[in-house]
Amino acid sequence: MTETPRRFELQTLKAEFFKALGHPTRVRLLEILRHGERSVQELQQSLALDQSVVSQHLAILRAKNVVSARKDGTTVRYTVRDPAVGELLDVARRIFGSHLEGSRTMLRELQREQRRRR
Amino acid sequence: MTETPRRFELQTLKAEFFKALGHPTRVRLLEILRHGERSVQELQQSLALDQSVVSQHLAILRAKNVVSARKDGTTVRYTVRDPAVGELLDVARRIFGSHLEGSRTMLRELQREQRRRR
DNA sequence: TACAAATATATTAATATTGCTATATTCATG
DNA sequence: CATGAATATAGCAATATTAATATATTTGTA
Numbered sequence: 001m002t003e004t005p006r007r008f009e010l011q012t013l014k015a016e017f018f019k020a021l022g023h024p025t026r027v028r029l030l031e032i033l034r035h036g037e038r039s040v041q042e043l044q045q046s047l048a049l050d051q052s053v054v055s056q057h058l059a060i061l062r063a064k065n066v067v068s069a070r071k072d073g074t075t076v077r078y079t080v081r082d083p084a085v086g087e088l089l090d091v092a093r094r095i096f097g098s099h100l101e102g103s104r105t106m107l108r109e110l111q112r113e114q115r116r117r118r
Numbered sequence: 119m120t121e122t123p124r125r126f127e128l129q130t131l132k133a134e135f136f137k138a139l140g141h142p143t144r145v146r147l148l149e150i151l152r153h154g155e156r157s158v159q160e161l162q163q164s165l166a167l168d169q170s171v172v173s174q175h176l177a178i179l180r181a182k183n184v185v186s187a188r189k190d191g192t193t194v195r196y197t198v199r200d201p202a203v204g205e206l207l208d209v210a211r212r213i214f215g216s217h218l219e220g221s222r223t224m225l226r227e228l229q230r231e232q233r234r235r236r
Numbered sequence: 237t238a239c240a241a242a243t244a245t246a247t248t249a250a251t252a253t254t255g256c257t258a259t260a261t262t263c264a265t266g
Numbered sequence: 267c268a269t270g271a272a273t274a275t276a277g278c279a280a281t282a283t284t285a286a287t288a289t290a291t292t293t294g295t296a
Binding site for chain 3: 141168170171174178189191192
């Protein structure tokens, strides 16, 4: 019953978790949610995105256990499940604050890619 | 010049970074590399994977500036660019250590999915 | 019951990522 | 310069993710 997950599976879990954070919209959602509970509507307004888009990304975060939902009448309020998620975001911020050369290069590349795609 | 919002791009950078960690093989690579420099060969042997598979994942980590490569004769040695990456892995570990219910559920789901796929 | 508000889910076409296998590239040495 | 060793990259089919739109579901209220 207390069978410890094999190493491989643990790493898959971690990977899945990181993958859940691997989308700009979801990062934006979490940057808001880390400061407290928010309804879908509030999130939608903050991000200025379509309702279904927001719900879809929230569903992904829910599926990966990053956030949890609480129903209150017809509105659903989301919270970050573990405050450690905030730490992840902070660490990421620090990383891009520190070795700027790398991130600058990445920025340029991202911009070039985006241009190419239009 | 239309100046694109800076915040958005920062979050895209973060997302790209997390995406780089969003694969079991890459998590495994980083769990080794965080303890010090390793050659491709060493990594390949530790993970028991094909050479080209390892190189491909290393290329992705390089592209996202997670690791850097140093050439030494015909062998290439990789290191983690920022020790903060180790912190990310630790935080992830803590997350899966704490709210076990969630991760257990995720584990079961992952296993079910894997079975379904065969 | 009917209706509106707030969310969620289904569908699907466009893109992106994976996992292979095969082929290049780079570098040291005879 | 031919060769072998260590890495890297190309090419491509199979999957997975995304974005956009349409449709459901759930809940409160008249």
